Amino acid sequence: MNYHWDWGIFFKSTGVGSEIYLNWFVSGLGWTIAVALAGWIIALALGSVLGVMRTLPGKLLPAIATAYVELFRNVPLLVQLFIWYFLVPDLLPTPLEMWFKQGISPATSAYLSVVVCLGLFTAARVCEQVRTGIQALPRGQNNAALAMGFTTAQTYRFVLLPQAFRVIIPPLTSEFLNIFKNSSVASLIGLMELLAQTKQTAEFSANIFEAFTLATLIYFVLNMSLMGFMAWVEKRVRIPGMMGGSK
Amino acid sequence: MALDFSQIIPALPGLADGMALTLKLLVMAVGGGVVLGTLLALARLSDNLLLSRLAKWYVNYFRSIPLLLVISWFYLVVPMVLSWITGDLTPVGAFTSCLVAFVMFEAAYFSEIVRAGIQSISRGQINAAYALGMTYSQAMRLVILPQAFRKMMPLLLQQSIILFQDTSLVYAVGLMDFLNTARSKGDIVGLPHEFLLFAGAVYFVISFGASQCVKRLQKRLAV
Amino acid sequence: MSAMISINNVSKWYGDFQVLTDCTTGVKKGEVVVVCGPSGSGKSTLIKCVNALEPFQKGEIIVDGISVGDPKTDLPKLRSRVGMVFQHFELFPHLSITENLAIAQVKVLGRSQEEARDKGLKLLDRVGLKAHAHKFPGQLSGGQQQRVAIARALAMDPIAMLFDEPTSALDPEMINEVLDVMTELAQEGMTMMCVTHEMGFARRVAHRVIFMDKGAIVEDCEKDAFFGDINARSERARQFLSKILQH
Numbered sequence: 001m002n003y004h005w006d007w008g009i010f011f012k013s014t015g016v017g018s019e020i021y022l023n024w025f026v027s028g029l030g031w032t033i034a035v036a037l038a039g040w041i042i043a044l045a046l047g048s049v050l051g052v053m054r055t056l057p058g059k060l061l062p063a064i065a066t067a068y069v070e071l072f073r074n075v076p077l078l079v080q081l082f083i084w085y086f087l088v089p090d091l092l093p094t095p096l097e098m099w100f101k102q103g104i105s106p107a108t109s110a111y112l113s114v115v116v117c118l119g120l121f122t123a124a125r126v127c128e129q130v131r132t133g134i135q136a137l138p139r140g141q142n143n144a145a146l147a148m149g150f151t152t153a154q155t156y157r158f159v160l161l162p163q164a165f166r167v168i169i170p171p172l173t174s175e176f177l178n179i180f181k182n183s184s185v186a187s188l189i190g191l192m193e194l195l196a197q198t199k200q201t202a203e204f205s206a207n208i209f210e211a212f213t214l215a216t217l218i219y220f221v222l223n224m225s226l227m228g229f230m231a232w233v234e235k236r237v238r239i240p241g242m243m244g245g246s247k
Numbered sequence: 248m249a250l251d252f253s254q255i256i257p258a259l260p261g262l263a264d265g266m267a268l269t270l271k272l273l274v275m276a277v278g279g280g281v282v283l284g285t286l287l288a289l290a291r292l293s294d295n296l297l298l299s300r301l302a303k304w305y306v307n308y309f310r311s312i313p314l315l316l317v318i319s320w321f322y323l324v325v326p327m328v329l330s331w332i333t334g335d336l337t338p339v340g341a342f343t344s345c346l347v348a349f350v351m352f353e354a355a356y357f358s359e360i361v362r363a364g365i366q367s368i369s370r371g372q373i374n375a376a377y378a379l380g381m382t383y384s385q386a387m388r389l390v391i392l393p394q395a396f397r398k399m400m401p402l403l404l405q406q407s408i409i410l411f412q413d414t415s416l417v418y419a420v421g422l423m424d425f426l427n428t429a430r431s432k433g434d435i436v437g438l439p440h441e442f443l444l445f446a447g448a449v450y451f452v453i454s455f456g457a458s459q460c461v462k463r464l465q466k467r468l469a470v
Numbered sequence: 471m472s473a474m475i476s477i478n479n480v481s482k483w484y485g486d487f488q489v490l491t492d493c494t495t496g497v498k499k500g501e502v503v504v505v506c507g508p509s510g511s512g513k514s515t516l517i518k519c520v521n522a523l524e525p526f527q528k529g530e531i532i533v534d535g536i537s538v539g540d541p542k543t544d545l546p547k548l549r550s551r552v553g554m555v556f557q558h559f560e561l562f563p564h565l566s567i568t569e570n571l572a573i574a575q576v577k578v579l580g581r582s583q584e585e586a587r588d589k590g591l592k593l594l595d596r597v598g599l600k601a602h603a604h605k606f607p608g609q610l611s612g613g614q615q616q617r618v619a620i621a622r623a624l625a626m627d628p629i630a631m632l633f634d635e636p637t638s639a640l641d642p643e644m645i646n647e648v649l650d651v652m653t654e655l656a657q658e659g660m661t662m663m664c665v666t667h668e669m670g671f672a673r674r675v676a677h678r679v680i681f682m683d684k685g686a687i688v689e690d691c692e693k694d695a696f697f698g699d700i701n702a703r704s705e706r707a708r709q710f711l712s713k714i715l716q717h
Contacts, residue, residue: 003327070455071451073454073458074412074450074451074454074455074458075412075447075450075451075454076412076413076415076426076447076450077412077415078415078416078418078426079415079426079443079446079447079450080447082430082443083443083444083447086439086440086443087439087440087443087444090440177311181311181312181313181314182313183313184313184315184316185315185416187315187419188315188418188419195313195315195316195319198316198319199319202323208320208323208324208327209324212316212319212320212323212324215316216308216312216316216320219311219312219313219316220308220311220312223311223312224311369558369560371556371557371558371560372560372562374518374523374556374560375554375556375560375561375562376562377521377523377545377546377549378521378523378549378552378553378554378556378623378632379549379550379573379574379578379622379623379626380546380547380548380549380550380551380574380578380579380626381546381574381577381578382546385546385577385578389573389577390562393564394562394563394564397564
């Protein structure tokens with residue numbers, strides 16, 4: 001076995017411009033975070049709306065939300081990404097299509113596709129958490145709010161959602177972590193996020209172990225920090241005396 | 248944009264081969280993942296502190312990194328490690344390295360399901376098994392695990408459906424699974440959109456159908 | 471009569487909390503001993519120490535000449551010779567009644583399937599439940615399940631039987647069908663150690679009565695002395711008896 005170990009590889013020149021390999025990782029991590037955060041905003045907003053829809057009385061709105069969830073949960077993420085990146089642009093009106101294909105850089109078009117894809121994909125999961133959170137609340141809360149003269153919208157806005165969101169912070173945390181991990185699919189449409197940079201380093205330097213070890217470490221630390229952050233959020237918004245909150 | 252699905256019919260035998268590879272990978276990964284996951288769960292629950300810590304770290308480690316990273320890494324690393332062990336350069340295909348990646352990755356997720364299943368069985372059951380003179384391994388094999396697996400079945404199947412969708416990530420290393428076959432066939436005949444939509448529809452029908460069955464099973468078990 | 475079970479100076483702690491304090495007693499061959507006391511007095515813990523379902527930190531327990539606390543002791547083998555009946559029956563819900571009766575005979579004692587089946591059916595007949603052999607535990611009433619559990623323990627041809635509150639999870643109308651089986655066993659000369667609140671059973675069947683409180687053995691005397699000379703008993707035992715006998 002003649003594998004050449006070199007843990008100093010990250011500080012060596014890539015041979016491209018004046019960059020060292022570490023620069024690649026930093027830039028990759030930047031893209032990963034940019035994809036995940038933008039996707040998360042879409043997922044949280046759309047997922048909350050869908051989650052509320054699933055709990056509304058009547059038939060049509062819950063049915064639409066249910067259909068959405070089933071569609072986005074039962075098609076592989078990668079297929080969805082290919083649809084957004086390769087297929088959807090062809091369906092756009094010609095000026096938009098030209099803009100997407102020629103007006104913006106390849107990195108930007110890949111970025112837009114993956115953000116929309118991850119946002120809509122994760123929204124289906126957020127929707128299910130929000131629905132579960134609302135349905136877990138005592139039925140009396142809804143009745144009490146309506147009895148006070150709140151409209152349905154007010155009931156959700158002031159009574160149900162503030163409680164539901166606190167309850168579902170732990171499962172939402174795991175979806176939040178998932179969107180960071182899932183953002184690695186962007187490497188398959190050429191966006192140079194963390195995984196793509198890792199692979200490129202492995203190929204350029206032939207130091208496979210070192211490159212992947214560093215990537216693993218970055219994902220691990222990222223995961224732990226996000227978990228710590230969400231635990232802090234959970235503590236901040238906890239209501240004394242409610243569901244395990246301190247009295 | 249007009250869609251033309253007629254070219255899919257002549258491509259069906261090739262697509263079926265792709266699906267066969269997807270299903271083969273799925274079945275082997277679920278089998279291996281459940282076995283390794285069960286061992287991890289037992290280690291995690293054991294009184295041996297070292298064993299329990301190791302299992303916990305294994306699970307935390309694999310749950311904090313993307314599956315795609317594991318697939319890409321193992322694709323490069325598994326042949327290398329094997330050549331260290333066996334001494335000579337044994338070429339292992341993408342399939343083997345993907346299978347190893349899936350088994351090791353999914354085991355972390357299966358082990359959490361199995362652990363919850365074991366913990367849901369009351370302490371009295373294992374006491375009763377011990378009181379009848381069973382050893383730890385007999386009590387686990389004959390009394391605790393059969394009950395735990397029955398309870399966990401819906402969750403294990405749900406996780407397997409997720410895994411079914413995740414097998415499409417082998418695209419990253421060029422393995423000709425169902426999705427990759429559809430992509431390449433579509434490119435050859437110049438109808439990539441049609442083949443992509445067809446692939447999505449097939450994944451949807453299988454996943455949706457399977458999860459409806461799981462829901463029905465869950466209701467029946469709840470009675 | 472020789473001592474089948476002897477318990478010498480046994481103490482046990484959960485962390486800092488002492489649950490058993492210097493317990494010393496014994497059960498001779500063919501003897502029926504009833505252990506009673508308020509809940510939390512340690513009586514269930516003590517009986518579980520006898521077949522090592524609970525570890526203890528001080529003292530020794532000898533069952534048929536074998537030390538339970540000795541790390542070299544083959545616990546499965548020892549336990550296979552001592553039958554135990556639990557408060558919550560603990561039949562194996564995934565196995566039929568026949569399989570419940572056979573499984574340990576086959577897997578632990580190495581009997582053949584047929585032999586185990588015949589033996590199981592014979593004992594099932596003895597507890598009056600032969601007609602239910604093909605059913606699953608969930609299909610039987612609590613009293614029936616407990617009778618099956620007794621048969622399951624007897625199928626191992628035990629040298630002694632331990633009963634851990636066998637009737638306290640049962641509806642009142644089912645208590646007697648279980649006590650009748652236990653009485654019959656006692657009359658046949660089975661060595662029995664029973665944790666129970668059933669003072670009627672103790673009066674009719676027991677040779678000796680042990681009263682425990684706060685982890686210690688407070689009274690340990692002949693049945694007639696225990697019930698007959700109430701004024702010679704400790705204050706705590708008198709209080710306990712007066713509470714329990716009022717019902």
